[in-house]
Amino acid sequence: MIELSKAEFAVMEALWQGYPAKASDIVKRLSDDTQWHEKTIKTLVSRLVKKQAVSFEKDGREYIYTPTIGREAYTLKESQNFIARLFRGRVAPLVSGFAKTQQLSQQDIDELKQIIEQWEQKQGK
Amino acid sequence: MIELSKAEFAVMEALWQGYPAKASDIVKRLSDDTQWHEKTIKTLVSRLVKKQAVSFEKDGREYIYTPTIGREAYTLKESQNFIARLFRGRVAPLVSGFAKTQQLSQQDIDELKQIIEQWEQKQGK
DNA sequence: CGTTTTTGATTACAGATGTAATCTTAATTT
DNA sequence: AAATTAAGATTACATCTGTAATCAAAAACG
Incomplete structure (x- = not known):
């Protein structure tokens, strides 16, 4: 690379x-x-x-x-x-660090929710 | 640092x-x-x-x-x-990249959900 | 046309980094 | 006690990085 x-x-x-x-x-x-x-x-x-x-x-x-x-x-x-x-x-631990230190905005949360939603759609679940 | x-x-x-x-x-x-x-x-x-x-x-x-x-x-x-x-x-774009390339596991999703839940609790919402 | 400017090419040079080898000194072994 | 080993200190050295300066050639200017 x-x-x-x-x-x-x-x-x-x-x-x-x-x-x-x-x-x-x-x-x-x-x-x-x-x-x-x-x-x-x-x-x-x-x-x-x-x-x-x-x-x-x-x-x-x-x-x-x-x-x-x-x-x-x-x-x-x-x-x-x-x-x-x-x-x-794994990505979650990074996000977790941001969460613990109050570095997630409402916008981040909204986007994360959307990502999750799309992920679940794709999993056909 | x-x-x-x-x-x-x-x-x-x-x-x-x-x-x-x-x-x-x-x-x-x-x-x-x-x-x-x-x-x-x-x-x-x-x-x-x-x-x-x-x-x-x-x-x-x-x-x-x-x-x-x-x-x-x-x-x-x-x-x-x-x-x-x-x-x-902003973290969301990074997570989004992982999502697009199928690099999120069920475990990641579960943890992200929990992070979001806790975040929302803290926001008193 | 000669001079100045501008473009990319080449060179510079110190500090960081990866990857050890050598040196000094103290401990262990024989 | 002499020899060997082992720990950290010092030295080594090529490559990468940040940060340009100098050089050669062509273009623009006067």
């Missing part, structure tokens, strides 16, 4: 916001959230290309970048890994 | 299994799960001491190690960070 560092992930977020995108677009988007130097961002983009998380097409001397992986797919993989490592693959 | 690398976390897991514990105990426990060399494990323990995730008492020339942070507290912090970074702080 493609592994991204935190900084690389932040760059992916900027790209996922809209693609294909030029380096300058990515830089612009990231300026809103970070103080990263343009050079830093370009280094990160290069590393993403090398890791094949991002592909590019040439347009004159500029490159037009596109993510090769979707945000959903990536975050799901990461979540699975995380949950496997910390909670032996 | 104390930051642990993956390898360091694995060592903490071994220590959390039972403490205070001698280095040799930790090594023994980890042999079940990993192929790490004893030297490697001791290096990791030293780094944990340096990071103050672990403290020790001398007993002759051996050290007796104790974690300074609990597993629950640490994994909660990590989870918060993770969820903040990937899902803007």
